[in-house]
Amino acid sequence: MLREMRAVGMAALQVPHALRRRGCGSVHYVADPNDHYPVLLVHGYAGTGSVWSPLRFALAEAGVGHIVSLSYNSSATDPVAVSAELTRQALRALAATGAPRAHLVGHSLGGLIVRSALAASAELRFRTGSAVTIASPHRGVFLARIAPGQCARIMHPGHSCARPAAGAPGPVSWLAYYSDGDRVVPPASAQLDDPRYGAVNLLIPGCGHLTICRDERLIRSLVARLIRTETSAGPTAPAGAGRELAAA
Numbered sequence: 001m002l003r004e005m006r007a008v009g010m011a012a013l014q015v016p017h018a019l020r021r022r023g024c025g026s027v028h029y030v031a032d033p034n035d036h037y038p039v040l041l042v043h044g045y046a047g048t049g050s051v052w053s054p055l056r057f058a059l060a061e062a063g064v065g066h067i068v069s070l071s072y073n074s075s076a077t078d079p080v081a082v083s084a085e086l087t088r089q090a091l092r093a094l095a096a097t098g099a100p101r102a103h104l105v106g107h108s109l110g111g112l113i114v115r116s117a118l119a120a121s122a123e124l125r126f127r128t129g130s131a132v133t134i135a136s137p138h139r140g141v142f143l144a145r146i147a148p149g150q151c152a153r154i155m156h157p158g159h160s161c162a163r164p165a166a167g168a169p170g171p172v173s174w175l176a177y178y179s180d181g182d183r184v185v186p187p188a189s190a191q192l193d194d195p196r197y198g199a200v201n202l203l204i205p206g207c208g209h210l211t212i213c214r215d216e217r218l219i220r221s222l223v224a225r226l227i228r229t230e231t232s233a234g235p236t237a238p239a240g241a242g243r244e245l246a247a248a
């Protein structure tokens with residue numbers, strides 16, 4: 001509880017800056033060129049890129065040389081525009097690194113943005129190695145009904161923000177992290193159980209909605225799985241797809 005309150009307080013300090021932001025932007029963290037795929041990070045509703053600090057450090061320590069943190073005002077920006085910017089930045093990072101594929105990671109609303117971008121762009125689908133959602137409301141969340149902006153609407157229960165493109169799923173490995181301690185997005189919503197995704201659902205026990213991104217268990221699991229995707233032979237779904245697994 002103390003960790004969650006601290007995370008909420010840190011996020012609240014960033015809200016005035018997030019609300020002043022207009023349109024979409026990005027920050028590129030570039031190190032020496034290497035063979036790792038670029039990683040693109042998309043924060044959630046009313047969030048900022050600061051939520052990714054521990055994960056960014058872990059990715060850099062693992063040798064990832066190109067990380068892009070997307071930023072946007074979730075109360076004043078069209079989610080279609082955010083999805084389009086994610087696609088543009090991913091293709092830009094791929095061109096800069098020469099990598100065959102990129103990894104896309106989204107927290108909360110950011111996971112729905114990742115889904116929307118991949119549904120809208122066949123090119124991005126076939127150039128994505130892993131698509132990761134963290135505490136994302138795939139089945140919606142009731143709190144979104146009182147939140148302002150078009151981005152909040154795609155989090156409403158019953159809203160189909162994105163579906164896998166018929167006949168062209170692409171070689172994407174889907175991961176969905178969730179927690180039984182999340183009081184914002186319940187586990188039933190945060191799991192990506194549509195069989196067309198072939199997702200692996202990974203439980204991080206006892207985390208809050210914000211602290212899950214900073215949890216060492218999630219970071220260790222996520223970094224290892226992203227790198228494993230790069231070395232796997234084919235575009236098949238990961239072992240255990242669709243099952244509930246614990247990443248403790």
